[in-house]
Amino acid sequence: MNVTPLSSLDLSIAAGLIVILAVLSVRLNLGLGQQMVVSAIRMTIQLLLIGIVLQSLFATSAFWMIFLISMVMLVAAGREVRVRLKRKIRGWFGFGVGVGSMFISSFSVTILALLVILKQDPWYEPRYAIPFLGMLLGNTMTGVALASDRMTSLFFEQQEIIEQRLMLGETWREAIAELRKDGIRTGMIPIINAMAAAGLVSLPGMMTGQILGGTPPVEAVKYQLLIMFLIGAGTGFGVICAVIMIERHLFDSRHRLRLEKLLPPEQ
Amino acid sequence: MKQAHFQIAKLTFGKNGPYDLSCGPECIGIKGVSGIGKTLFLRALCDLDPHGGEVILNGRKLSEFTGPQWRSQVGMVPAESRWWHSRIRDHFPIQMERDQIVEMVNTLGFKPEVLNWQPSRLSTGEKQRLSLARTLAREPAVLLLDEMGSGLDSANLQTVEQIVLEYQKLKQVTVIWVSHDDDQLHRVCDRSFTLLVDKLIPVEETSSLQNKGQ
Numbered sequence: 001m002n003v004t005p006l007s008s009l010d011l012s013i014a015a016g017l018i019v020i021l022a023v024l025s026v027r028l029n030l031g032l033g034q035q036m037v038v039s040a041i042r043m044t045i046q047l048l049l050i051g052i053v054l055q056s057l058f059a060t061s062a063f064w065m066i067f068l069i070s071m072v073m074l075v076a077a078g079r080e081v082r083v084r085l086k087r088k089i090r091g092w093f094g095f096g097v098g099v100g101s102m103f104i105s106s107f108s109v110t111i112l113a114l115l116v117i118l119k120q121d122p123w124y125e126p127r128y129a130i131p132f133l134g135m136l137l138g139n140t141m142t143g144v145a146l147a148s149d150r151m152t153s154l155f156f157e158q159q160e161i162i163e164q165r166l167m168l169g170e171t172w173r174e175a176i177a178e179l180r181k182d183g184i185r186t187g188m189i190p191i192i193n194a195m196a197a198a199g200l201v202s203l204p205g206m207m208t209g210q211i212l213g214g215t216p217p218v219e220a221v222k223y224q225l226l227i228m229f230l231i232g233a234g235t236g237f238g239v240i241c242a243v244i245m246i247e248r249h250l251f252d253s254r255h256r257l258r259l260e261k262l263l264p265p266e267q
Numbered sequence: 268m269k270q271a272h273f274q275i276a277k278l279t280f281g282k283n284g285p286y287d288l289s290c291g292p293e294c295i296g297i298k299g300v301s302g303i304g305k306t307l308f309l310r311a312l313c314d315l316d317p318h319g320g321e322v323i324l325n326g327r328k329l330s331e332f333t334g335p336q337w338r339s340q341v342g343m344v345p346a347e348s349r350w351w352h353s354r355i356r357d358h359f360p361i362q363m364e365r366d367q368i369v370e371m372v373n374t375l376g377f378k379p380e381v382l383n384w385q386p387s388r389l390s391t392g393e394k395q396r397l398s399l400a401r402t403l404a405r406e407p408a409v410l411l412l413d414e415m416g417s418g419l420d421s422a423n424l425q426t427v428e429q430i431v432l433e434y435q436k437l438k439q440v441t442v443i444w445v446s447h448d449d450d451q452l453h454r455v456c457d458r459s460f461t462l463l464v465d466k467l468i469p470v471e472e473t474s475s476l477q478n479k480g481q
Binding site for chain 2: 160161163164165166167168169170171172178252254255256257
């Protein structure tokens with residue numbers, strides 16, 4: 001059931017392909033060569049480091065270390081959501097939207113899965129906890145970032161429409177009904193599409209990994225189904241949570257649109 | 268019919284104010300140099316922007332109402348209208364009978380078919396007239412008009428002025444009309460004021476001030 005270990009030479013051959021691509025890119029004047037090499041080197045260092053960290057983590061299974069690592073992951077994901085917005089939210093709230101909704105979407109769903117479904121001993125067994133949290137954070141982050149970006153952009157683009165609806169006596173909920181639907185859809189469409197295409201167009205990464213590791217395909221499929229259900233639900237909860245946080249933040253108690261809470265767009 | 272009493276007391280917003288003005292059922296004109304805050308003045312009155320001081324309608328303070336409740340009584344017609352539903356009709360209250368809407372747009376010179384149109388078919392002037400109609404359909408006790416008439420030809424302008432004045436007299440409401448057109452203010456308003464950064468002064472005084480300066 002063991003994976004064939006990869007030698008440094010094996011990896012060098014694969015990395016060589018990237019080098020060839022970089023040379024080709026310089027020849028074709030694509031201006032991507034440097035970026036590609038830097039990204040490849042970054043990835044190598046980051047993954048080697050996380051490999052070392054995980055190895056020592058799995059050896060100790062100390063709760064406080066797992067807690068610390070998951071907090072770092074959560075904060076990084078929150079920061080990533082903020083960075084991806086074209087119209088950023090002023091102050092700590094901009095960061096809070098990401099962290100808050102990722103907490104709902106990834107943390108609670110992962111904890112539920114660990115306690116109720118996977119039932120390891122201890123329940124935070126890092127060999128399960130960290131990969132599940134990582135996959136959930138990585139995937140729900142995309143949905144949350146897409147929805148938040150769409151919402152803040154739409155608030156800006158449709159400021160006049162929103163305010164003219166308010167002028168006619170509509171509540172803020174009525175004035176942005178279509179807009180919030182658009183925001184939530186934008187965040188959820190990718191995972192809905194991914195569920196529909198899984199198995200036909202793409203073999204999901206986790207399943208592929210398990211099959212390579214020697215797990216019987218049907219068992220691997222079960223795990224993949226589990227993670228896809230969790231990701232789907234997590235993305236939905238996270239997107240709805242982010243949209244609610246943003247809309248409540250951008251309207252005040254007098255049903256006034258407060259766009260000064262967004263930063264001007266970056267050039 | 269109850270007569271509107273609309274009172275502005277020490278109203279401030281941004282660096283503007285404090286403004287005081289007491290209005291009965293009448294048409295008040297507001298003029299002022301561009302950038303002085305005429306639109307912001309109207310926005311503060313319908314509680315679209317944060318502001319200081321008090322605005323009182325028929326003895327009840329703005330803060331006694333929710334934002335939407337206040338704005339259904341103090342209706343503002345913006346200088347440039349936007350439309351969001353796919354048909355014109357959907358911008359009028361759902362509970363309003365089609366016949367009533369037809370009658371209303373008819374007085375503004377439209378055929379009934381316009382209600383089924385997409386907003387993109389309308390010209391600037393048509394949009395402005397229908398934007399007045401959609402606000403009047405909510406029967407506000409105070410009507411705030413921002414540069415109403417700047418996009419209209421003289422015939423349509425006359426219609427619009429006539430309809431506003433008829434509504435004002437019929438319902439005994441307060442109309443506050445922001446305009447840069449002195450002739451228009453003279454034609455339609457009972458009283459006119461010039462908006463300065465720190466106060467409102469009657470237009471007659473404005474001209475005498477200017478005369479003194481010369």
